[in-house]
Amino acid sequence: MRPLFARYPSLTDVLPCAEFADLPTPVAALGNDGRGWIKRDDLTHPVYGGNKIRKLEFIIGEWRQQQVREVITFGATGTNAGLATALACQQEGIPCRVLLFDQPVSATVRANLQAMQQLGARLDYCGSLFQTALRYYLHPLRLQRGRYFLFAGCANPAATFAYVNAAFELKAQIDDGVLPEPVEIVVPVGSSSTLAGLTLGCRLAGLKTAVIGVRVAPSHLGLIPACTPATVFSQIRTAHAFLNRHIHGGLSFPAPRPILLDDYYGPGYGESTPEALSAIGLFAEQHGIKLEQTYSGKAAACFIDRMRNSAGPVLFWNTFNSRPAGNLPTAAVRYPLSPPLARLLDA
Structure with a gap:
């Protein structure tokens, strides 16, 4: 307990x-x-x-209680919260969609982006933080039952x-x-x-x-x-x-x-x-x-x-993950990256 x-x-x-x-x-x-x-x-x-893993303990509890069928969240291109959410969704068998905004590129950003794709998350590049937040709040899936909108940083x-x-x-x-x-x-x-x-x-x-x-x-x-x-x-x-x-x-x-x-x-x-x-x-x-x-x-x-x-x-x-990225499971279905995200990995 x-x-x-x-x-x-x-x-x-x-x-x-x-x-x-x-x-x-x-x-x-x-x-x-x-x-x-x-x-x-x-x-x-x-x-x-x-x-984020700590936070997801209580968030996953809500998913199960509400019988959630898809999770939509947002964050920067190297979002730790998006990666943790993708892992939780993969383990719960729930599709995960992450809306992404720009941040300065680093090794951590590239590694997290690749890891989210590996976990089977659908990654939607939106550009600026303002555009991403606007798309999050006005997303058409908000009108559909079974969708769980999780604020950036797994904060709710x-x-x-x-x-x-x-x-x-x-x-x-x-x-x-x-x-x-x-x-x-x-x-x-x-x-x-x-x-x-x-x-x-x-x-x-x-x-x-x-x-x-x-x-x-x-x-x-x-x-x-x-x-x-x-x-x-x-x-x-x-x-x-x-x-x-x-x-x-x-x-x-x-x-x-x-x-x-x-x-x-x-x-x-x-x-x-x-x-x-x-x-x-x-x-x-x-x-x-x-x-x-x-x-x-x-x-x-x-x-x-x-x-x-x-x-x-x-x-x-x-609060930063220290586990090696090689431990992450690989999803059976992986969505291709959009051109802006693919260029980020190649930069």
């Missing part, structure tokens, strides 16, 4: 969970002085890890509870003496449900730890807020209200406010920074842990700064 349900048994009837992930993920010290720690969510699944109300559960998992590891209670947790923030869940979950679990979100995605899409303290707080508030309705006696505290830093974003989505590249190199050389420039590298740069200036232990929550 996941620790969230052990703490609140009444939620088992209202929060379907597929137990898709390999949990709990391990925690390890970074160095010998006890100041730096890492939560290995890169190992959430034996085939493909990362934070169900996904928030995956990281509420993760906070209880961490609390159990602290209680078991695996690590001291961190002063801070540092985590990258794109679609916001990881930060929302950890912020609310730490408060529920009785941890005094501050959760520090590092923004790695655009704050706005035009005039529309996309990754801001307000958008994160909206997710927290939604989950808080749900718990108030379904936990006996409700909650004794108001919805907590998130902490979201803009300092490490750099020139744009998917574009690296000198600090991120330095952090990626340090993690690889000193700890044998692979990070990337879009999400985890920027959060790692923040973690290094916070650890150097903190009076107590700081935990880096690694």
Whole structure:
């Protein structure tokens, strides 16, 4: 049983969970002085890890409950969420369609694009982020029953509870003496449900730890807020209200406010920074842990700064997959890539 349900048994009837992930993920010290720690969510699944796999536990639960016949999501050309969703759909026997927008090309982007095709996802190239979001919201399949539209980053109300559960998992590891209670947790923030869940979950679990979100995605899409303290707080508030309705006696505290830093974003989505590249190199050389420039590298740069200036232990929550791509299954049917995506692989 996941620790969230052990703490609140009444939620088992209202929060379907597929137990898709390999949990709990391990925690390890970074160095010998006890100041730096890492939560290995890169190992959430034996085939493909990362934070999206945690979220998909609760999302797959909804698919089964709603008898979903196709999943439609969107993301950048190298989307980790799209890859994780394609894996989940492949294992559930559900067709997967991913709408894709441009991002700077890297080895990770190419590998993820190939992996999504290998898993049998249908990949629709849409161009810009704005065009992709518009196509997602106005998609004609929304009028058909059995279609499940999953927001970018596997972010929806169900996904928030995956990281509420993760906070209880961490609390159990602290209680078991695996690590001291961190002063801070540092985590990258794109679609916001990881930060929302950890912020609310730490408060529920009785941890005094501050959760520090590092923004790695655009704050706005035009005039529309996309990754801001307000958008994160909206997710927290939604989950808080749900718990108030379904936990006996409700909650004794108001919805907590998130902490979201803009300092490490750099020139744009998917574009690296000198600090991120330095952090990626340090993690690889000193700890044998692979990070990337879009999400985890920027959060790692923040973690290094916070650890150097903190009076107590700081935990880096690694959300990036570390499993080799060769472990992924191959679908019986693979859709051909459109010319723009094929050129990306050949570049």
